[in-house]
Amino acid sequence: MLLQRLLGFIFGYVSFTARSGFGERFINLCRLNNIQLQNLKSQNSVLFAQTDIESYKKIRPIAKKSGMKVKISRKHGLPFLFSRHKNRFGLAVGAVLCALFVLFFSTRIWRIEVTGNNRVSSEEIIAVFYDLGVYKGAASDKINASEVEAAALRKLPEISWLNINISGCTAMIEVRETVEKPETDNDNTPVNLVAARDGQLIILRPFNGTAEAVAGSPVLKGDLLISGIEENKDLSADLCRADGYAVARTNRSSEYLLPSSFKAAKTVTNKKHYTLHFLFFDIPLGEHPSSGFAESSFLSIKNVMLPVGITETSTLENNECNCILNKKDAVLLATLRFSEARLEEFRGMEVENDRVSVQINDNAVLISGEYDCIENIGVPSPIEIEYTH
Amino acid sequence: MRKNRGCRETRNESFMESISKSLDLPGDTLPGYAHIELCGNREASVEGCKGVLEYSDCSVSLNTGRLTVKFCGSDLTITAMQDGSAVIKGTITCIDFGN
Known part of the structure; x- marks a missing residue:
């Protein structure tokens, strides 16, 4: 039925009415003359039917014989559409050009998607593929996927596997990155482990080397904790890289001064610039900024992206300005910055006791704190070796 | 004779x-024998149709050579008629056969 309607649309057909006569004779004469009547319906002695254009031309004498009057009620299909617009050459030319345009540009690549990358940026991968002939506007049938894949792998050492799939106007590049080699400490330079700051040693656990201090004893900055010289049973000595835990109770103090008035950067303008994308042309609308946050959006029909879109680039301009805070805000800001700094400083430590004080003046807020910490104070210190002849 | x-x-x-x-x-x-296929009471296809004897929206009478077949019902339409076959659509309530 669908095929019949499609053929009817292509070749054209007419709907007509036949009235006042012998309907049955008209039908039989049509059948005898090989005129195919479709959707024949009779209502109040009026026949409604459809037939093709050629058959309708032969229907007049038959209607006359059977005493019926036929009249076209509607014309359907492309032949009538074309004949209606036969004097409009521009329309025909436009339709042909449109068809050619769609046919030509549907064989091009308009979208390149990169998936699976983490360390290597998509822009870097797209740039490599650009050199190999995979770019916006490239003919998709001229791309030899296996050759491009092999060449791209050679150019991207951080990629272990990649695959390019061209589906319609989209080139999908799927990549797998290489696994980074873990950093191993292969440094065998002989070192001692010395105290990084003053404190009272709580735990001393040497992994390598000889312990030179005992737990519970006070140590000063630079005191030897674990020696990198190991004595053998035959009283000879070997040099090694001392390693171990030297946990001590230490005392730390810090302070943060925030003046009531200070200079800070303030975003004053947020300019937006637009770039129009049409096929492989990028048309900047106005002055185009060198940097900024860009967001592109493309037209798409049923998830098929069209090569027409716009990019919005936002640029922020910062100006220095004088900030004057009231006391409450100054304390709040000073506390926040002091806490942030301590968070970074005390990473990997345990704070047993803390004493924080806030001093507020007319010009500044001073926050000072004293802390009793438990921390690893062992740091490597190179062993100085003198060779004597 | x-x-x-x-x-x-x-x-x-x-x-x-x-x-x-x-x-x-x-x-x-x-x-001289017609082949009639019915699809429920909505569609009937008749092969061996030699002509239409009567046609209205409530009855269609066909000449099949030895017999006349009359379809009665409502909204009857001859959707196709070619090469001795006819397809009748609509609500068929009864079929009469006559000589």
């Missing part, structure tokens, strides 16, 4: 029928 020809035709038909019966051939292979 006409009477004799009629007798000969009847004899031929009965002879064809007897051959058809003895060879177990389906009845619609015989000349």
Whole structure:
């Protein structure tokens, strides 16, 4: 039925009415003359039917014989559409050009998607593929996927596997990155482990080397904790890289001064610039900024992206300005910055006791704190070796 | 003379029928018999249609050679009619056969 309607649309057909006569004779004469009547319906002695254009031309004498009057009620299909617009050459030319345009540009690549990358940026991968002939506007049938894949792998050492799939106007590049080699400490330079700051040693656990201090004893900055010289049973000595835990109770103090008035950067303008994308042309609308946050959006029909879109680039301009805070805000800001700094400083430590004080003046807020910490104070210190002849 | 020809035709038909019966051939292979297929009461296709005798939206009468088949119902439409076959659509309420 669908095929019949499609053929009817292509070749054209007419709907007509036949009235006042012998309907049955008209039908039989049509059948005898090989005129195919479709959707024949009779209502109040009026026949409604459809037939093709050629058959309708032969229907007049038959209607006359059977005493019926036929009249076209509607014309359907492309032949009538074309004949209606036969004097409009521009329309025909436009339709042909449109068809050619769609046919030509549907064989091009308009979208390149990169998936699976983490360390290597998509822009870097797209740039490599650009050199190999995979770019916006490239003919998709001229791309030899296996050759491009092999060449791209050679150019991207951080990629272990990649695959390019061209589906319609989209080139999908799927990549797998290489696994980074873990950093191993292969440094065998002989070192001692010395105290990084003053404190009272709580735990001393040497992994390598000889312990030179005992737990519970006070140590000063630079005191030897674990020696990198190991004595053998035959009283000879070997040099090694001392390693171990030297946990001590230490005392730390810090302070943060925030003046009531200070200079800070303030975003004053947020300019937006637009770039129009049409096929492989990028048309900047106005002055185009060198940097900024860009967001592109493309037209798409049923998830098929069209090569027409716009990019919005936002640029922020910062100006220095004088900030004057009231006391409450100054304390709040000073506390926040002091806490942030301590968070970074005390990473990997345990704070047993803390004493924080806030001093507020007319010009500044001073926050000072004293802390009793438990921390690893062992740091490597190179062993100085003198060779004597 | 006409009477004799009629007798000969009847004899031929009965002879064809007897051959058809003895060879177990389906009845619609015989000349003058129509093949009618019904699809519920909504569609009927008739093969061996030789003409339309009566046509309105509530009854369609077809000439099938030896028989006349009359379809009664409502909204009856002949959707296709070609090469001796006709397709009737609509709500068929009864089918009458006549000589």
